[in-house]
Each structure stands twice: as structure tokens, then as C-alpha cells.
Amino acid sequence: MRKADIICAAMILLYCVYSMIDAAKLTVGWVKNVGPGGGFLPFWLCFIMGALALVVLVQAIRTKESGETFFVSKEGRKSVGKVFFSTLGCVVTYVFIGCYFGSILYLGYYMRFIGKRSWLQTVLIGVLVPFGIWLMFEWFLKITLPKGLPIMEDWWYLIMPA
Amino acid sequence: MGEILGLLFDGFGVALQWHNIAYMTVGVSLGTVFGCIPGLGPTNGIAILLPVTFVIPPTSAIIFLSAIYYGGCYGGAIASICLNIPGTPMAAATALDGYPMAKKGLGSEALVAAAWGSFYGGTIAMVLFTFFAPPLADFALRFGPQEYFSIMMLAFATFAGLAGRNIWKTLITTIMGLVFATIGIDIVTGSPRLIYGMTSLMNGISFLVAVVGLWGVAELMATAELSLEFKILQPKFSYGTVFKTIWRCVKFVKASWIGSVVGFFVGTLPAAGATPAAFICYGLVKSSAPADKQDLFGTGYIEGVVTPECANNAASTGSMLPLFTLGVPGSPTAAVLLGGLLVWGLQPGPLLFLEQKEFVWGLIASLYTGNLVAVLLNLFAIPVFVSILRIPFTILAPIIAVLCLISGYAMNNNFFDIWLVMVFAIMGFVFKKLDYPLAPLILALVLGPMTERALRQSLIISAGDPTVFFTRPISGTIMVMSALLCVLPFITVALSKKKDVGEGEVSS
Numbered sequence: 001m002r003k004a005d006i007i008c009a010a011m012i013l014l015y016c017v018y019s020m021i022d023a024a025k026l027t028v029g030w031v032k033n034v035g036p037g038g039g040f041l042p043f044w045l046c047f048i049m050g051a052l053a054l055v056v057l058v059q060a061i062r063t064k065e066s067g068e069t070f071f072v073s074k075e076g077r078k079s080v081g082k083v084f085f086s087t088l089g090c091v092v093t094y095v096f097i098g099c100y101f102g103s104i105l106y107l108g109y110y111m112r113f114i115g116k117r118s119w120l121q122t123v124l125i126g127v128l129v130p131f132g133i134w135l136m137f138e139w140f141l142k143i144t145l146p147k148g149l150p151i152m153e154d155w156w157y158l159i160m161p162a
Numbered sequence: 163m164g165e166i167l168g169l170l171f172d173g174f175g176v177a178l179q180w181h182n183i184a185y186m187t188v189g190v191s192l193g194t195v196f197g198c199i200p201g202l203g204p205t206n207g208i209a210i211l212l213p214v215t216f217v218i219p220p221t222s223a224i225i226f227l228s229a230i231y232y233g234g235c236y237g238g239a240i241a242s243i244c245l246n247i248p249g250t251p252m253a254a255a256t257a258l259d260g261y262p263m264a265k266k267g268l269g270s271e272a273l274v275a276a277a278w279g280s281f282y283g284g285t286i287a288m289v290l291f292t293f294f295a296p297p298l299a300d301f302a303l304r305f306g307p308q309e310y311f312s313i314m315m316l317a318f319a320t321f322a323g324l325a326g327r328n329i330w331k332t333l334i335t336t337i338m339g340l341v342f343a344t345i346g347i348d349i350v351t352g353s354p355r356l357i358y359g360m361t362s363l364m365n366g367i368s369f370l371v372a373v374v375g376l377w378g379v380a381e382l383m384a385t386a387e388l389s390l391e392f393k394i395l396q397p398k399f400s401y402g403t404v405f406k407t408i409w410r411c412v413k414f415v416k417a418s419w420i421g422s423v424v425g426f427f428v429g430t431l432p433a434a435g436a437t438p439a440a441f442i443c444y445g446l447v448k449s450s451a452p453a454d455k456q457d458l459f460g461t462g463y464i465e466g467v468v469t470p471e472c473a474n475n476a477a478s479t480g481s482m483l484p485l486f487t488l489g490v491p492g493s494p495t496a497a498v499l500l501g502g503l504l505v506w507g508l509q510p511g512p513l514l515f516l517e518q519k520e521f522v523w524g525l526i527a528s529l530y531t532g533n534l535v536a537v538l539l540n541l542f543a544i545p546v547f548v549s550i551l552r553i554p555f556t557i558l559a560p561i562i563a564v565l566c567l568i569s570g571y572a573m574n575n576n577f578f579d580i581w582l583v584m585v586f587a588i589m590g591f592v593f594k595k596l597d598y599p600l601a602p603l604i605l606a607l608v609l610g611p612m613t614e615r616a617l618r619q620s621l622i623i624s625a626g627d628p629t630v631f632f633t634r635p636i637s638g639t640i641m642v643m644s645a646l647l648c649v650l651p652f653i654t655v656a657l658s659k660k661k662d663v664g665e666g667e668v669s670s
Contacts, residue, residue, distance in 0.1 A: 001596075004592070012334060022356055023356060026348070026353055032626060034621070036618065038348040038353050039355065042341060042345075042355050045337050045344070049334055049338060052330050052334045056330050070595060084379075087567070087587070088584055091567065091581065099568060103568075110559065114556060115557060137213070137568065141217055141572070145571065145572070146577055146580075
């Protein structure tokens with residue numbers, strides 16, 4: 001836990017420094033008769049946040065290792081990894097084959113291989129949920145959801161005239 | 163008084179239109195379902211469904227979303243009692259006595275007591291809301307940008323003043339929210355800020371993306387870590403117990419009133435909200451109980467279920483008071499509602515009470531009717547909601563995840579936002595583990611643009627003179643209050659250290 005605390009505080013500190021450099025491209029100071037310039041808030045907020053992160057960092061370094069681990073158990077870490085990486089994989093499939101087929105793949109994979117559900121459940125839910133999403137977003141709300149690569153998009157509009 | 167009742171009466175005219183009753187009923191049912199599923203709370207549920215409301219009229223939309231909110235307050239108790247895992251954080255205190263009751267075979271009594279407590283707390287809080295909101299809004303009409311800026315400062319100061327274990331981490335997440343809010347085009351000069359060379363960041367970071375990441379996907383990860391399957395204590399349910407238990411609960415007059423009134427006022431503070439409200443009231447009722455009853459708390463005592471449920475529902479209603487009168491949300495869920503209001507083109511604040519009477523009073527009236535529907539649903543459909551808990555996590559998790567990703571996209575039709583959801587998911591999970599509070603982050607993210615606008619407007623009016631915040635009487639008073647709140651934790655720390663040294667032990 002101590003290590004995680006240190007890393008996290010250091011990351012925040014790094015983010016602050018990086019943001020301060022980015023914000024410094026704009027007017028960081030006080031413009032006469034107008035008030036703060038465009039970069040004033042981002043710069044000084046990051047400055048304060050960085051200082052606070054430094055305090056947390058020092059605190060974390062000075063505390064003794066509590067013996068508490070970041071993840072409650074090995075199995076716990078595995079389950080978190082499964083949820084996170086499968087969802088990340090899902091986003092990657094969205095880039096290529098769009099959110100409908102991507103969701104079908106992801107739901108199917110998760111339920112069948114992580115959840116060990118029956119094929120019937122897997123197929124039923126895996127198809128119905130994306131269909132429900134299409135109904136809700138595309139049909140009812142008229143929000144165009146990502147269809148993936150251009151070629152996938154062309155196919156989509158062949159079968160589903162907009 | 164008479165005027166308020168008249169307006170409320172008109173509000174019922176709006177709330178009782180058939181389509182609004184339908185939205186409210188659907189909202190309450192969905193909210194209860196969201197609330198009872200660990201890993202999917204009302205905050206995230208409202209964020210997921212926010213895009214859906216863009217096509218319905220704002221009055222119906224707010225009735226629908228706030229119905230989800232208090233529906234979630236009812237639902238959270240179900241998982242607390244049957245699983246010993248709170249469905250929403252605010253139901254954590256309910257598990258203290260609710261789960262032991264379920265273990266004793268009194269699960270359905272506990273569920274009935276929770277529903278009754280929620281109804282009681284919600285209704286008392288609504289009455290308070292009805293009579294506090296108009297005068298507060300009236301007062302706030304005198305506010306200029308200077309006062310708004312100081313009100314926002316007060317909201318942020320409550321985080322510092324009421325920070326939990328680590329004030330530094332609370333301050334970090336508050337400021338982080340403000341920093342994220344500055345990302346995008348600067349409202350005054352029009353130049354892009356903090357976009358790190360990524361044009362996709364020009365639109366800024368939408369609060370909705372942050373919410374579905376921090377509360378949605380991150381919560382799924384946290385729930386998965388506990389275990390992929392839950393053990394449910396299935397309560398035996400009969401309609402006879404409903405009336406018998408309500409009759410028992412009616413007698414807890416003091417506990418219910420403490421829960422409702424204290425809960426309401428704790429809820430109005432941006433930093434506190436429903437979770438601490440429930441614990442505070444539980445503690446108050448326990449310590450004020452007669453000595454022979456005190457030992458019963460924690461072992462499955464029915465009063466210990468009624469109190470926190472009164473408190474968390476009252477607090478949720480309370481968190482809407484500053485939202486509608488001042489435009490400052492009292493809780494993360496209220497912050498999401500605020501985001502929704504802005505998307506529909508409504509600026510919450512005192513003018514809402516003048517210009518959008520139908521909207522405001524329709525909503526207030528719908529909270530009364532909605533509480534009634536929610537309690538009936540939660541008393542007589544208990545078996546249905548308990549059976550929802552039996553849906554395996556491995557089916558729910560991917561569905562929730564997909565919904566989070568899609569609604570993250572749907573807010574701005576921007577694929578980059580989906581990646582941002584994943585970034586927020588990691589952040590949310592790590593922050594939760596390391597005790598960085600997330601509520602200040604989301605509140606600051608939503609309030610950030612308004613705070614900055616108020617700050618810069620005031621400074622343009624005063625030709626760059628920052629003393630203007632202190633020389634105006636209302637603004638000055640609020641600023642002094644904020645400053646005191648910020649100093650408060652340091653004083654308490656110093657005092658407790660002194661005491662510790664006096665006792666010969668130094669606590670870290």
C-alpha cells in the first residue's frame with residue numbers, strides 16, 4: 001500500500017509539473033484591469049495541487065509499510081484485471097469493428113469464458129443487449145454510434161439504411 | 163406560506179400528468195434496481211441514462227432522473243440487508259443492523275423497515291425542502307457573480323473543513339476537479355488550455371465521462387475484487403409482516419425524526435451527503451437510546467435499520483436544496499443532475515424559481531408522489547428486487563460496462579471520450595484504494611466552469627481588483643466562513659495532537 005501511495009502521489013506531481021509547463025504557454029499572470037490571464041487558473045491550481053501531492057508523497061515515504069497490500073488477494077487482483085482488460089479490449093474492438101459487433105464479442109467473451117455461463121444465456125444476452133442499445137440510441141435518440149473502420153461503416157449502411 | 167401551497171398545488175397538476183407519472187414510476191423502479199445492484203449506483207445510473215433525456219421535455223426529464231435518485235436510496239438497502247454489501251455507499255450504515263437481522267431470519271422485517279424509513283425520511287425532507295427552498299432562492303436573487311464565486315468557494319471549503327482522514331488527499335482531488343474543468347477552450351480569451359497537444363481535448367472533459375469512469379467501470383472493478391459471486395440471504399416474505407413491521411416502526415418517533423431532520427441538513431452540505439448522514443444519525447440515535455437498548459444496536463435491532471434509511475433518503479433530498487436554489491449540488495448525484503440541467507439549457511439557481519415555476523414545482527410535487535410510489539414498490543415488490551440480486555455478476559458486469567462506454571460516447575459523439583472513460587476507471591479504482599475521495603473531484607469538475615466564469619466576471623466588473631469579494635457584505639461574510647472552514651481541520655488536528663501528547667502517546 002505504501003508503494004502504491006508513493007507511486008500515485010508521484011504521478012500526480014508529474015502531471016502537475018507537465019500541466020504547468022503546458023499552461024505556461026498562455027498568460028499566467030494577472031492582466032491589468034482584466035484580472036487573471038487564460039493560463040492563470042490552470043497554472044496556479046496545478047502549482048497548489050503539485051505542492052499538496054508533494055506533501056502526500058513525503059507523508060507516504062515517511063510511513064512504515066503497513067503490510068496491507070494494494071489488492072486484497074491474488075484472486076482479487078486477477079478478477080480486477082479480468083474486468084479491466086476485457087473492457088479495454090472491448091474499446092479496441094470498437095475502433096475496428098464498431099460498437100455493436102464489439103459489444104457482442106465482449107459480452108460473449110465475458111459471459112462464456114470469464115463467467116462460465118451457458119451458451120444459451122451467452123448468445124441471448126450477447127445479441128439482445130446490443131440490439132437494445134441500437135434501439136435506444138440510434139433509433140430512438142438518433143445518436144450515431146461508432147461503427148468502426150470505414151469499411152465496416154459501409155457494410156453497416158448497406159444492411160441498415162440510415 | 164399560502165403562496166407556497168398554491169405553487170405546490172400547481173406543481174401537482176404537472177406531476178400528475180399521465181406521462182410524468184409514467185416517467186416517475188419507471189424512474190423509481192429503475193432507481194431501485196440500480197440501487198440494489200452493487201457496482202451500479204444511482205450516480206452512475208443517472209449518468210448512463212442522461213443522454214436518453216435529451217429528447218424529452220426538461221420537466222419530465224428531471225422528474226425521471228430524480229426518481230432514479232431516490233429510487234436508488236430505497237434500493238441500496240436491499241443489497242445491504244441481503245448481501246452485507248451496500249448496493250450504494252449511502253446504504254453502508256443500513257448493513258450494520260440489517261444484515262444481522264437477515265441472518266436471524268428477519269430479512270423481510272429489515273427490508274420493510276428500510277422501505278418505511280426511506281419513506282419517512284424522504285417525506286419529512288420534502289416538506290423541509292418545500293418551505294426552505296423558496297426563501298433561500300429569494301435571498302439568492304440578490305447575488306451577483308461575486309456572491310456566486312464566494313458560494314462556490316464555500317462549497318469547496320466544506321470539503322476541506324469536513325475532510326475525512328486525509329485532508330491533503332481531499333484537497334488534491336478537489337483541485338484536480340477544478341484543473342480538469344479548465345481543460346479545453348478558455349471562455350474569455352478563446353485559447354485552448356491544457357490540451358497537451360491533443361485536439362480531442364478541445365471540447366474539455368465532460369462530467370458524464372468522468373462519472374461513468376469513476377463510478378461505473380471503477381466500481382465494477384472494485385466489486386469484482388470482492389468476489390465474482392455473492393451469497394444471498396433469501397428472506398421469507400409474507401404480506402402480513404409488512405403491516406406488522408410498519409406498525410413497529412411507527413413507534414420509533416425519535417429515531418425517525420433525528421434521521422430525517424439531521425439527515426436533511428447534513429445532506430445540504432456538499433462535502434457531507436447521504437453516507438455520512440446515515441452514520442451520524444445512527445450514532446446519534448444509538449447514543450441517545452436508553453442504556454438497555456444501546457447494546458442491541460449492531461446485533462440486528464430494527465431501529466438501527468430505520469434510522470440510517472431515514473437519514474440517507476432525507477440527505478438525498480437535502481442535497482437537492484442547494485442545487486435548485488443556488489446552483490451548487492449537495493452530492494455527486496446532484497452534480498450529475500446539475501450537468502443534466504445545463505445540457506437541457508436550464509441554469510439552476512434562484513431564477514429557476516421565478517422563470518421556470520412549472521419545472522421547479524412540478525419536480526417538487528413529483529418528489530412527494532414518487533416517494534409514495536417508491537415505498538409501495540419497495541414494500542410489495544420485495545421478492546422481485548431480491549431476485550434481481552440473484553442475477554450473476556458475470557452477466558451484469560459486462561452489460562454495465564458496455565452501457566458506461568456507450569453513454570460516455572453519446573454525450574459528445576466523441577470516440578476519444580471512450581478512452582477517457584477507461585482512464586477515469588483506473589483513476590477511480592486507484593483513488594478509492596488509496597483513500598482519495600472522489601466526490602470533491604466530480605463536484606469541482608461540474609462547478610469549475612461556473613466558478614471560473616463568476617471569478618472572471620467579477621474581476622472584469624471590478625477592473626481586476628480582487629478585494630471585491632470581501633468588500634460586498636454577503637460575499638464577504640461567505641468568504642470569511644469559507645476561510646474559517648478551511649482552517650478548521652488544522653485546528654482540530656492541532657488540538658488532538660496536543661491532547662495525544664498530554665496522554666503520552668503520539669498518533670500518526
